[in-house]
Amino acid sequence: MIRPSIQSGALPPGQRSLHVLNRLAFGPRPGDTDYIRQIGLENWIEHQLHPDSIAEPAALRQRITSLQTLHMTPEELFIRYQVPLRQLAPGDDKKAARQRSEIILQQAAQGRIIRALEGPRQLQEVMTAFWFNHFNVFAGKGLCHLWIGSFEQEAIRPYAMGRFRELLGATAKHPAMLFYLDNWQNTAPHSSGARGKFEGINENYARELMELHTLGVNGGYSQADVIALAHILTGWGFVRRNAPKTVNRPAFERAFASARVMPVRRFLFGRARQSSRPWRGGEFKAGNGFYFDPRRHDFSAQTFLGQRIPSGGLDQGEVALDILARSPATANHISFQLAQYFVADQPPGELVKRMTRSYLATGGNLRDVLQTLFFSTEFWERRHYGVKFKTPYEFVISATRGVGVPVVNVHPLTGAMALLGMPLYGCQTPDGYKQTQEAWLSPNAMMMRLSFATALGRGHLPLQHPMDEIAQDESGRTPEGAMRPAAMRMPPAAVNVFAEPDSMALAATVGDLLSSPTYEAVWAAPPGLQAPLILGSPEFMMR
């Protein structure tokens, strides 16, 4: 593929490294701009587009590996943390068990934040956050708190820059998504498995799958399509106690033997001759927990988005996902959101069109779409530089990166995100958090951001405090946030200042982002206030 070199564009060379660090990464860390100068900008971008080409420091890998719950399967998490809870009567033991399960979310947050702060594969972390938000799951809903970390680790991060169809399939088969959007209950009425809460069609996931995950709200689907897709996805759920772990072939065939339509059996038996077909939509660890229950599935043929899907089982869903993933509406929807994230709140229409074409031409290859984006003229235009108002997540992460202080305790950071209205894993609605200035800029937001900048800039956040020594206070999965906000308190007068940031070093890292008036104000201020001013400056609010 011929790659056009980066146009000189309107952005002066001095700003290009910072631009790229602000967009493809979560802002510069000390030494980042030097590194880019060393290896070259294009080279850096190419590496970021291929995360496997970037070595992760052993220490970082070790820290991530030590987050045990992050690497457990949904089943293991359920057995270890939910089953004991269910067996206890309400009381102190139950409370203790609930508190024990809080470690799951805590480790998920650590995994996410440590990699966003220190990981060299920055674009992968940017895309992980982006896709998690796109395929949002709320930690505060029921069993989701058990599975959020697994969802991000297994269904999002590995597919963040691959083929969209694989990312889509991975999310569609993860217990977290199936629970969050209720599809685990989606059952063909009067089917042999219909009973109790599994009594009928639940459209929730089918609707959001089209409206939010793929086609977009104006993507040209009808209520009939929602219903059809819901029927197609009946039986998609997760392993439950007393349910068979794998699709039992004889049972499967028995189900088909009773099906009225002969071609179905031929269709099925034909397939049966192929040796073990891998699941489409990505590889799954054994015991991922996804389970297709044929007893609750509606096998009848469906008409979906104008296309006929013949009778079938799990394969109907795979075909539907194929159709959705390759739809031009999806290409456009995804391209728009990516362009909005990386370029401007109102992204240039022409760019979105080119990205859409790239998506369609490559079978939905996200890396190719991103390449179209990063090597476009628009991406490098001066008018798109520093115009994106940082979301609370981006603000907190970029400020902490800029300061360069090593972080052990992520509570002050998750607390700040929650206070700013963006609790990590705490978005209740499936549409995820917004990406625009309009959504995040408010008087209260400015007060809170500057307070965070001050606390961080003066070294008042206990970021090096060992996590296990942090007392766990009362849990409450209120809608206001699954992550309990650690109070952003002013420490008592005799304050332990934890590693007060070096304002000179900070200025060297991000100084080029500042305007002249800001620069002057910073240097005119007393030394202890310089770091807060830099982090709280209007320019640092933007990326």
Next chain:
Amino acid sequence: MDDRPDSRNSQIIGRREFIRAATLAASGAVIFGPHAWVARASSVVNSRKRLVLVFLRGAVDGLNVVVPYDESNYYESRPSIAIPRIGEGAVLDLDGHFGLNPALASLMPAWKEGLLAFVHSCGSPDPTRSHFDAQDYIESGTPGIRTTPDGWMNRTLAALPGKHQPTEALSVGAVLPRILSGSMPVANVSPGRGAARPLPLDNPRIERVFDSLYNGRDPLSKAYQEGRAARQRLLGELRQDMAVADNGAPGPEGFPNDAARLAWLIQRDSSVRLAFISLGGWDTHVNQGSIGGQLANHLKPLGDGLADFAKRLGSAYDDTVILVLSEFGRTVRENGNGGTDHGHGNVMWIMGGPVRGGRVYGRWSGLSPADLYQERDLAVTTDFREPIVQVLLTHLGLSAIQIQKIFPQRLTFSGHLSTILRG
């Protein structure tokens, strides 16, 4: 709607308002102050009318709050968690059919004085039993529609007349709730003692330098200036409160304290029009209790706090309407865990000087099996927006057109609430 200036109000018109009125009259022009965010109709109506909304998140069991004690179905459906009719821990009789949960005894004086009313079988027309969806619909004011970007209280704020003041809408809570999100700026008060606790930002040296960074007319500067103004105002009030109330000893956390603080602010800051506070802990699936227990333990501080709030408001209570609501009610039948599950219809509480209280309004749908919603829940016969619209119309003085913008969907009103407020 009465446009006559209230005589009490005109005595209190301060110098600033007088000058504003004079200038307006002289120039005939609309004045946008430095903090005006959204153009609003500028009139000189110096209204003090206030709405305070208390949201009980988690679906409070309305049937155990305003108890239909003369329905045998109530007692048959709830063998272990019903509130008894007589004896120890019995309901406090309201009107011969309904009784108040004794944990809310603090509210009986308000009932007897005719300042507290209830609307039963009230709720959202949407069938969802998801907390998050239902709360979302109550807050957006558009049940069934997920794409509404703002909350109905923010739209109400936009409709209120006069020059916008930074503390016109107050939200008690760390994060701005959906109901108040939107284009109009809202001031936040942190809950608990954190309200007056200084933020790292509240340092004169730091404030001064940030002031110089954000002294422009761009959106970030405007947001900053608005935030500073609100914070200054709030902190000024709250610090006085702390000095007086704390006296060195830590006050109780929780609703009574937050409500007291809110009352203090409202009493001192005449620009406050809308206030919001939410409480959780109502999702009593297990071990709800009846005499004592989970629900009672949550109701008591709520009742105490509301009664105290009313008292502390003083004369401001005459112009304040308080609405207490929840996203839906709970099942009529108790479940196998001594609790109740997500239901549908609930009871809305409405109290304040302007309320024609001492009555249970709405059409009680009954608890016989044929009357239940989906054979399990109290039905909804009054849309939750109906009492709210009454307040907006009669109390806040908004027009029908303004109300249409706040609640854009077609509403079917029962007509039972036309007298709930003294107009």
